[in-house]
Structures are given as structure tokens and as C-alpha cells.
Amino acid sequence: MGTNDQTRSLPRGLRLVAVAGAAALTLTAGLATPLDPAPQQARAADDGKVLTVAVAQSVDSLSPFLAVRLLSTSIHRLMYEYLTNYDPKDNHAIPGLATKWESSPDKLTWTYTIRSNSKWSDGKQATAEDAAWTFNKMMTDDGAATANGSYVGNFKKVTAPSPTKLVVELKKPQATMVSLDVPIVPKHVWEKVSDFSEFNNDKSFPVVGNGPFTLTDYKADSYVRLKANKGFWRGAPKFDEVVFRYYKDQDAAVSALRKGEVSFVAGSPSLTPAQAASLEGADNIQVNDAPGRRFYALATNPGAKAKNGKKFGDGHPSLLDQRVRNALFMAVDREAIIEKVFQGHAVEGEGYIPPRFSQYYWKPSADQKLAYDPAEAARLLDQAGYKKNGDGKRVGKDGKPISYRVLCHATDPNDKAVGKYLQEWWGELGIGVQLNCLDNVTDPWLAGKYDLAFDGWSVNPDPDFVMSIHTCGALPATPEDTGATDNFICDKKYDELYARQLAEYDPAKRADIVQQMESRLYDLGYMNVMAYPNAVEAYRTDQIKSITTMPAKAGNIYGQDGYWSWWSAVPADSGGSSENASSTVVVVGVVAVVVLLAGLGGFAVMRRRATAEDRE
Numbered sequence: 001m002g003t004n005d006q007t008r009s010l011p012r013g014l015r016l017v018a019v020a021g022a023a024a025l026t027l028t029a030g031l032a033t034p035l036d037p038a039p040q041q042a043r044a045a046d047d048g049k050v051l052t053v054a055v056a057q058s059v060d061s062l063s064p065f066l067a068v069r070l071l072s073t074s075i076h077r078l079m080y081e082y083l084t085n086y087d088p089k090d091n092h093a094i095p096g097l098a099t100k101w102e103s104s105p106d107k108l109t110w111t112y113t114i115r116s117n118s119k120w121s122d123g124k125q126a127t128a129e130d131a132a133w134t135f136n137k138m139m140t141d142d143g144a145a146t147a148n149g150s151y152v153g154n155f156k157k158v159t160a161p162s163p164t165k166l167v168v169e170l171k172k173p174q175a176t177m178v179s180l181d182v183p184i185v186p187k188h189v190w191e192k193v194s195d196f197s198e199f200n201n202d203k204s205f206p207v208v209g210n211g212p213f214t215l216t217d218y219k220a221d222s223y224v225r226l227k228a229n230k231g232f233w234r235g236a237p238k239f240d241e242v243v244f245r246y247y248k249d250q251d252a253a254v255s256a257l258r259k260g261e262v263s264f265v266a267g268s269p270s271l272t273p274a275q276a277a278s279l280e281g282a283d284n285i286q287v288n289d290a291p292g293r294r295f296y297a298l299a300t301n302p303g304a305k306a307k308n309g310k311k312f313g314d315g316h317p318s319l320l321d322q323r324v325r326n327a328l329f330m331a332v333d334r335e336a337i338i339e340k341v342f343q344g345h346a347v348e349g350e351g352y353i354p355p356r357f358s359q360y361y362w363k364p365s366a367d368q369k370l371a372y373d374p375a376e377a378a379r380l381l382d383q384a385g386y387k388k389n390g391d392g393k394r395v396g397k398d399g400k401p402i403s404y405r406v407l408c409h410a411t412d413p414n415d416k417a418v419g420k421y422l423q424e425w426w427g428e429l430g431i432g433v434q435l436n437c438l439d440n441v442t443d444p445w446l447a448g449k450y451d452l453a454f455d456g457w458s459v460n461p462d463p464d465f466v467m468s469i470h471t472c473g474a475l476p477a478t479p480e481d482t483g484a485t486d487n488f489i490c491d492k493k494y495d496e497l498y499a500r501q502l503a504e505y506d507p508a509k510r511a512d513i514v515q516q517m518e519s520r521l522y523d524l525g526y527m528n529v530m531a532y533p534n535a536v537e538a539y540r541t542d543q544i545k546s547i548t549t550m551p552a553k554a555g556n557i558y559g560q561d562g563y564w565s566w567w568s569a570v571p572a573d574s575g576g577s578s579e580n581a582s583s584t585v586v587v588v589g590v591v592a593v594v595v596l597l598a599g600l601g602g603f604a605v606m607r608r609r610a611t612a613e614d615r616e
Contacts, residue, residue: 053243053566054245055071056247059075059202059224064147067147077560078242082180082184083096083098083166093179095115097184098114098115098166113166124186128161128164132166135168137196146482150465151176151182175464210229212232213229213242214229221246228241237567239571258282260542267536270292272414286540286541288557291532292354294559295354296454296456297529298329298406299526299528300527301316303319316405318397326370330372330373333421338531342531350364360463370528401432403431406419408441410439445487455527470486471490471498473495489526501513501517535556544570548564
């Protein structure tokens with residue numbers, strides 16, 4: 001998932017990327033949650049080592065055809081192999097289920113060699129037929145295309161001439177052929193599914209997979225348990241199990257870490273500055289803080305509509321005016337947000353892709369930049385015809401005072417803090433702000449019943465996915481359907497640029513087109529990026545001896561583009577170092593900077609809409 005990750009919330013999905021550890025010791029942890037109110041002290045499990053990860057996001061679906069939340073897609077990284085993976089050091093494409101790949105001279109036919117040493121957990125061989133079936137199902141079944149349909153929209157034909165040969169024929173060149181973030185599933189299991197739009201893969205365990213871990217148990221809004229795959233072709237994890245425990249209260253998760261009841265805390269999607277500060281210097285706890293792969297934004301309702309042209313929802317009509325959208329953003333003091341809300345654990349937002357991905361990172365020119373300027377914001381609103389009345393309130397075309405409903409994630413303290421500033425800043429413009437902080441922002445988001453919403457995605461090394469969610473083709477087919485769109489943006493110029501970048505194989509030329517797309521999004525004002533939050537997370541050094549970060553320098557543990565972190569993790573009492581762990585590890589006693597992708601990136605859900613806390 002464009003990890004989907006991303007990040008991760010808003011109605012569509014962040015992808016919590018978490019990949020699992022290795023085979024030797026760990027601790028079982030009981031957490032205090034509404035479903036499990038009596039926490040237990042972490043202890044060495046009688047049957048093996050357990051690594052417990054506290055997460056602030058629940059699973060949207062355990063079906064890789066539907067899931068878009070960061071947590072869910074991270075779990076799928078552990079359960080299933082993808083054709084290719086990303087090197088944890090520098091993000092370049094490396095073998096996954098495919099050992100090698102090559103394209104025809106015209107770039108329209110791609111041939112992948114499928115490894116012969118990958119088996120499904122039920123003992124059957126994983127083959128090219130499984131990959132061909134996965135892609136063909138996505139090409140022919142709308143339900144199966146819910147989460148990752150953008151990857152196969154340009155596919156013409158997919159075949160498996162032999163168990164180790166996969167051939168993909170394209171309608172036109174596609175630059176993402178070595179970064180297809182699609183979990184390959186076992187045909188002999190999934191061909192029995194009758195309705196992919198309804199099947200959540202959460203009733204029968206263990207779930208058949210071929211990744212480093214096998215899903216063995218799940219309880220909604222409580223936990224997900226995975227067992228190490230001892231026969232994994234890359235080598236068995238060192239922890240015997242990895243458990244993701246859900247905490248609605250992030251302070252409770254931090255407390256559980258202090259008590260040793262969990263091994264790792266990712267946050268929602270990151271730890272708050274206060275939480276991180278409280279853990280600094282604590283016995284047996286390491287805090288990682290580094291540049292993230294996520295952006296934090298305000299999304300504007302552009303007038304929800306479907307592909308069939310039917311409009312729905314009830315977004316405020318004033319937001320259809322670009323001058324109004326730009327004015328609102330010019331009345332947001334991003335420097336104050338970085339300093340007072342994130343307390344320095346973030347970088348001021350500008351373009352759609354974080355600075356971590358330097359090839360695609362874009363900044364507006366001095367003339368283009370919507371700098372903080374309340375006076376100019378007021379002038380734009382006057383120009384657009386939304387002037388103040390005798391009471392100092394801006395009024396709409398209907399003569400009523402303007403008050404915007406802002407969707408807010410109840411579990412994200414940043415949303416609430418920034419929301420209060422919006423009430424102050426926009427209040428000075430004469431505009432009211434009604435914060436609508438919900439546990440579930442997905443339903444109103446998908447229904448288009450909001451004016452603005454806190455949004456965010458975790459960006460993958462290849463930006464195609466997060467760019468695709470703003471195309472006209474991502475809109476739902478009808479108002480009753482679930483599309484892949486983030487917030488109903490549909491702009492023909494943007495679509496033309498998207499098609500060009502997808503067909504461009506020259507890295508520099510493609511990056512230039514992607515930056516033009518970011519510029520277009522910025523000018524339209526539907527998606528206003530306020531910050532690039534750091535990845536801030538913490539773990540217990542008396543439970544985890546070492547663990548791989550991604551990237552090697554200033555990298556995150558949770559929310560990676562791959563399964564490196566949990567697969568490589570070495571239990572603290574395991575003695576020697578892990579032969580599987582890469583050179584990029586955080587070692588106990590060493591201060592390591594870690595990048596965290598979070599939340600929404602925070603954002604995900606079935607329509608592929610993220611909910612500011614969900615996406616990857």
C-alpha cells in the first residue's frame with residue numbers, strides 16, 4: 001500500500017508499517033485496555049520470546065485487498081511477501097518473492113522470476129500462479145481492488161507460464177513495476193472467497209501466509225498475535241511471537257512501557273513531546289526521534305462527488321473558492337504549530353512529500369508560498385465576497401455567519417491542540433470553527449459530511465500511491481460506493497501530470513513531474529500541509545537488544561517499508577548478535593536517531609480514506 005503506508009487519522013488509511021522480530025526470547029505483556037482492564041507484568045513466555053508492540057490504531061481489515069490503515073498494512077508486510085522489497089539502508093528495490101525482473105525494450109512486458117524456496121505456512125509451494133491470480137483478481141473484481149487497485153489499473157494481462165515465471169503485460173509503460181506494494185496471497189485459499197468487498201480474513205486461524213510471521217489470533221480493538229515463521233526463506237525471526245496491543249489512551253500505553261508490560265510504543269502516530277520527555281533517561285528505555293515519512297495536513301472538502309457525476313455530502317460552499325482555501329491557510333501560523341504543538345519534533349510543512357524523500361521533495365517559490373499573513377488572508381476573503389457583518393462575523397452567500405466543521409481524531413492530541421489555534425486564528429478573520437473530534441472519523445469523511453479535516457499519510461519510497469489518491473479515477477463509482485480517493489479532489493491538469501509521471505522511467509524527469517503535481521496540489525489549496533512530524537517512539541532495552549532501523553541514518557522502527565524491524569529484532573537476553581540483523585541497528589546503550597512514520601499517515605479505511613490516525 002502506498003504505504004500506504006501510507007501513514008496514516010483520516011478516512012482512508014495510513015499504513016502502520018511494523019514488521020516483526022526474531023526467534024529467541026521475549027516477554028509476554030498484558031496491557032490495560034477497555035477490553036483487558038487488568039494488565040499483567042511482562043514476563044518471559046513459557047513457550048518462547050514475545051515482543052509486544054503498543055499501538056494507538058485499530059485494524060480496519062485483515063484482508064490485504066481492503067486494508068489501508070498503517071497498522072493493518074504493516075501486519076500484512078509480516079504475513080505475505082511482495083514481489084519486491086526495499087533495502088532498509090537506502091530504499092532501493094531488492095528481491096522479495098521475485099528474485100529478479102526484467103522488462104522488454106518497449107517497457108510494456110515485465111518478467112519476474114519467482115523464488116522456489118518460499119512456502120505457504122500450510123506447506124504448499126508459493127508460485128507465480130499465486131502472484132498472477134492476485135493481480136488478476138484485482139483487475140477483474142472491484143472489491144479486490146479496494147486498497148491497491150491503482151497498481152494494476154494499467155495492467156493489460158498477467159500470466160504464469162511456469163511456477164517460477166510471472167509475466168505482466170502493460171497498456172503503456174509504468175514506472176512502478178519494481179515497487180508494486182501489493183501482498184501476494186495463496187490462490188488455493190483465497191479463490192474460495194465469494195465477496196472480496198466483505199471478507200475481512202479474521203475468522204479462521206492460523207491465516208495462511210509466507211512472510212516472516214504467521215497470523216495466529218486476533219481480537220478486534222484489542223490485539224493481533226503473530227507467530228514466527230521458522231521456515232521463512234530469509235531466515236527465522238529471533239522473537240517467537242510479536243503481539244500488537246491496542247491502546248485507545250496513549251498515556252496508558254506509555255505507562256505500560258514504563259512497567260515493562262509492553263516492549264515498544266509507537267504512539268498515535270507518534271509520542272507527544274511531553275511523553276517523549278518523560279521517558280528520556282528512564283531505566284531500560286530508549287527513545288528514538290528522527291525525521292519522519294509522514295505529513296500532517298488540513299484537507300478541505302472540495303465538494304464530494306462520484307465518478308458518475310453525482311454530488312453528495314454537505315461541505316460548505318465557500319470552500320469551492322480557491323481564494324477562500326488559500327486565505328484559510330495563510331491564517332495558519334505553521335511556525336507556531338512546530339514550536340508550540342510539536343515542540344520542535346517536526347519540520348514546517350510545504351509540499352506533499354516529506355524532505356526525507358529528497359528526490360521528490362518540493363518547496364514553493366517565494367512568490368508562490370502561502371506564508372502566514374492574516375491581513376492578506378482577510379483581503380482575499382473580502383475579494384471573494386465573504387465580508388464581515390456588523391458583529392465582525394464573515395457571512396456566506398446565504399447571509400449566515402460562516403462556521404466550519406473540522407473533523408478531528410479524538411485519540412490524537414495534536415489535532416485538538418492545532419484545532420484550538422484554528423479557532424483563535426480563524427476567529428480573528430471572523431470565521432467560526434467547530435471541532436468535531438470523533439473516535440471514528442471515517443463515516444462522515446466517506447459521506448462527505450465535513451468542511452475540513454485533519455489529514456496525513458505516510459509516504460512510500462515510490463510516491464505513486466499517495467499521488468494516485470487525488471486523481472479523478474480514485475473517486476467512488478457512485479455515492480454509495482467506496483473509492484480510493486482521499487478527499488474527493490478531481491483536477492484534469494493534475495490527472496494529466498499523474499499519467500505522465502507513471503509512464504516516465506527517467507528518474508530525474510519523473511521526479512520533476514511529481515514536483516509539478518505537488519505544486520498543483522499546493523496552489524489548489526484542497527490539501528494544506530502544515531508539518532512533517534518526526535517519528536518519535538520508544539522501546540525497552542531490557543527486552544529488545546537490537547533492531548533494524550530504516551533508513552540506516554536517522555531511521556524509524558515502526559512504520560517501515562518492509563518487515564525489517566520486527567524480523568531483525570534480537571531479544572535482550574539472547575547472548576550473541578543476530579545473524580539476520582543488518583548493520584543498521586539500534587543497539588542497547590547507543591543513542592540512535594529513529595525516523596517514524598506515523599499515523600495516518602495516519603489514515604486509512606475501506607474507501608482508502610484515511611482518518612488522520614489511520615493512514616500509512
